[in-house]
Amino acid sequence: MKSRYVEEDGLLFIKLTEDIDHHETEILRRMIDNEVERYMPRKVILDFSRVLFMDSAGIGLILGRYKFCKMVGTQIEITNVKPSVKKILEMSGLLKIIPITAGYQNDFLWNACQP
Amino acid sequence: MIRRYENEMKLEFMSKSNNEAFARITVAAFASQLDPTIEELADIKTAVSEAVTNCIIHGYEKAEGMVQIVARLYDHTLEIEISDHGKGIEDIELARKPLYTSKPNLERSGMGFTIMENFMDEMQIESVVGMGTKITMRKKISSSEEEENKQETNRILA
Numbered sequence A: 001m002k003s004r005y006v007e008e009d010g011l012l013f014i015k016l017t018e019d020i021d022h023h024e025t026e027i028l029r030r031m032i033d034n035e036v037e038r039y040m041p042r043k044v045i046l047d048f049s050r051v052l053f054m055d056s057a058g059i060g061l062i063l064g065r066y067k068f069c070k071m072v073g074t075q076i077e078i079t080n081v082k083p084s085v086k087k088i089l090e091m092s093g094l095l096k097i098i099p100i101t102a103g104y105q106n107d108f109l110w111n112a113c114q115p
Numbered sequence B: 001m002i003r004r005y006e007n008e009m010k011l012e013f014m015s016k017s018n019n020e021a022f023a024r025i026t027v028a029a030f031a032s033q034l035d036p037t038i039e040e041l042a043d044i045k046t047a048v049s050e051a052v053t054n055c056i057i058h059g060y061e062k063a064e065g066m067v068q069i070v071a072r073l074y075d076h077t078l079e080i081e082i083s084d085h086g087k088g089i090e091d092i093e094l095a096r097k098p099l100y101t102s103k104p105n106l107e108r109s110g111m112g113f114t115i116m117e118n119f120m121d122e123m124q125i126e127s128v129v130g131m132g133t134k135i136t137m138r139k140k141i142s143s144s145e146e147e148e149n150k151q152e153t154n155r156i157l158a
């Protein structure tokens, strides 16, 4: 996972790892919440451009971050989702509460995210 | 029923979460003999990941045990059995329900069985409390070559 906080816009970009399963979510959850608490951004953008695999653990992870962000008064968005991942997101009904937003350029995000 | 299998494999590993990726990649590699499409392979990986994760977090919880996978190929079909000798499921009907989870505090979504059912053609649950759980799934694979030929034919006919 890589992330970058853009202070001028109050945006926290989070670039997720390739596999989001139960094993990975344990680590991701802590890292994302830490970053949110640290910067208290206006908006969190979860970038899925590198995510090739996700199962229901990812649904739990996103839903949990949605609740956490709501609690601390931050918006959350999802972007750059691949078809296989989108299938799961659609089935879960998650897209009804967190829409997929377009418009964040891939290479911009890539450059913006620090290791 | 006696069936002649074209191929069969067995895999056993400890109930550690870092084996989840190993398990789904291995089954996908085995299934690739049927020449599945990319989407079918993704479906298989996801269903295996769900069942294996359930064995680890629900079957064995904090204890350690072995998870077993048997996969078989016959007649363009993949059959997978994933089992544990863990605590078992008390109410299978309830467990299958979309969004039901016995562990909401762990940020589980309760979508595991729903995904297995949707991504595979068939999914059966057998479980005995105190003995363990076995999930059997089947999926017919439309060989990607056949799929291409079909598309080609349709294009010519159109």
Ligand SMILES: Nc1ncnc2c1ncn2[C@@H]1O[C@H](COP(=O)(O)OP(=O)(O)O)[C@@H](O)[C@H]1O
Binding pocket: A056, B050, B054, B055, B056, B058, B059, B060, B084, B086, B087, B088, B089, B095, B096, B100, B101, B102, B103, B108, B109, B110, B111, B112, B113, B114, B133
């Ligand atoms: N192998 C298993 N051993 C014991 N209980 C299980 C097993 N698999 C599933 N369950 C039970 O079925 C419920 C639903 O499973 P699932 O749909 O995968 O949702 P989740 O894993 O998110 O809880 C689990 O919460 C658990 O109570």
Ligand SMILES: [Mg+2]
Binding pocket: A056, B050, B053, B054, B111, B112, B113
């Ligand atoms: Mg599950």
